[in-house]
Amino acid sequence: TRMLLYLRNLRGLVLDGSNEHVQDIQQQKIYWRYDLTANAAFIDKDNINGLISDAGFSGDIGLLSVDIDGNDYWVWKAIDVVKPVIVICEYNAVFGDIHKLSVPYDKNFRRTSAHHSNLYFGASLPALISLGEEKGYKFIGSTSTGLNAFFIRSDYARELNNNVDEIKAFPSVFREARDENSNLIFLRGLKRVDLIKELPLVDVNTQQPTTLAQCDEIYSESWKETLET
Numbered sequence: 001t002r003m004l005l006y007l008r009n010l011r012g013l014v015l016d017g018s019n020e021h022v023q024d025i026q027q028q029k030i031y032w033r034y035d036l037t038a039n040a041a042f043i044d045k046d047n048i049n050g051l052i053s054d055a056g057f058s059g060d061i062g063l064l065s066v067d068i069d070g071n072d073y074w075v076w077k078a079i080d081v082v083k084p085v086i087v088i089c090e091y092n093a094v095f096g097d098i099h100k101l102s103v104p105y106d107k108n109f110r111r112t113s114a115h116h117s118n119l120y121f122g123a124s125l126p127a128l129i130s131l132g133e134e135k136g137y138k139f140i141g142s143t144s145t146g147l148n149a150f151f152i153r154s155d156y157a158r159e160l161n162n163n164v165d166e167i168k169a170f171p172s173v174f175r176e177a178r179d180e181n182s183n184l185i186f187l188r189g190l191k192r193v194d195l196i197k198e199l200p201l202v203d204v205n206t207q208q209p210t211t212l213a214q215c216d217e218i219y220s221e222s223w224k225e226t227l228e229t
């Protein structure tokens with residue numbers, strides 16, 4: 001998004017739950033050099049459309065990035081005031097690449113307090129791909145770090161498909177798990193699942209409660225191979 005400001009001189013809006021983060025943006029040169037608005041607000045599915053429209057955005061826009069470390073699935077699902085051409089949404093790769101899973105919606109969800117591990121948040125990639133299809137978007141791949149998924153609106157997909165050799169999604173190898181005292185424990189790969197396997201999730205396809213422990217298989221063979229190497 002910063003690159004788009006620099007190279008395309010686009011207009012932008014940043015919404016962040018931290019006043020400190022917003023103040024930091026407002027003190028940077030990009031804030032007066034470009035048509036950028038930064039507002040502090042704790043986002044939920046009920047206020048997101050109002051926050052966007054109150055800032056002067058509606059209808060067709062170029063890009064929407066959803067990265068709120070919690071209710072990402074539910075918030076993207078709720079957004080209807082804008083129709084972005086491109087959507088970037090963070091996924092939780094620890095939830096695997098087979099099941100359509102999300103944390104249950106909680107208006108006050110905060111990743112750092114939901115579970116000490118910091119691994120319990122967001123939605124699986126299949127859940128976001130399914131939501132994208134429901135909203136008229138085609139999945140076009142993820143970052144190699146297994147963090148962000150990219151989607152393009154269907155009416156633009158044909159142009160892009162001619163220039164993409166392979167659509168691929170990646171697991172994450174982040175070692176960000178923490179113990180109950182908030183100390184990093186550098187847990188690797190599949191071992192991360194054990195910390196959160198009993199925590200409540202929702203299968204967004206059936207709308208039924210579940211857990212990682214209840215899922216027979218969580219990772220595809222290719223993801224397993226990457227994580228076990």
